[in-house]
Structure formats: C-alpha cells, structure tokens
Amino acid sequence: MKTITYNKLVRDRIPEIIKKSGKRAVVESLTDKAYKEFLDQKLGEELQDYLASDSVDELADLVEVIYSILxxxxxxxxxxxxxxxxxxxxxxxFEKRLLLKEVIED
Known part of the structure; x- marks a missing residue:
C-alpha cells in the first residue's frame, strides 16, 4: 500500500474522482480559520501554477479560488x-500597457 500526503485544499469533487479511480481519499472539513488559511495558500499555489504555465486553464483555477475567498x-x-x-x-x-518609469518632483 502506497500513501501520498498532500495536506492541501482541493475542489469539492476531488474525493469522488479519486474514489472512482480505485483509490481512497482521506479528507476532513476545515474550521473557518483553517479554511481561510488554506484558501490563501491555494491562491499562492494557483498563481505560481499560472505564472509557470501561462495557461488560461490555470487562470480559471486562480479565479475559482478568488471566488471562494469572496x-x-x-x-x-x-x-x-x-x-x-x-x-x-x-x-x-491596464489596457494602455503603461510602464511608469519615474516621477520627478520639482
């Protein structure tokens, strides 16, 4: 028997998908405080995934986390x-693609 430890927030249907693949997922429901902490962690994770891949699919995951935080x-x-x-x-x-180079005070 092989066990892989994740300890990360997952989408609601992930345990069901894991079960359908013949494996067993061990999950727990989070307290409000822990849920917010894991949402913040997930936000960073999804941002890094997007930055690494430049994928619209990863951007959708990022927005899903933002919606959950809201x-x-x-x-x-x-x-x-x-x-x-x-x-x-x-x-x-950000449509004009402006890069602020300097501000000069007189």
Missing part, C-alpha cells in the same frame, strides 16, 4: 465586479 468574506460576485469597475473608472485599467 464567498468566505460574504462578498457577492456582483458587488466585487462593481468594485472592480469603479476602480477601473477612477484609476483606469
């Missing part, structure tokens, strides 16, 4: 999108 914080997706749109209206987005 839900944990009690923030509705529409409210989050409104916040993003407000910031874009006030400060702009």
């Amino acid at each position: 839900k944990y914080k009690g923030v509705e997706i529409n409210d989050f999108h409104s916040l993003r749109e407000k910031k874009a209206a006030e400060r702009g987005a």
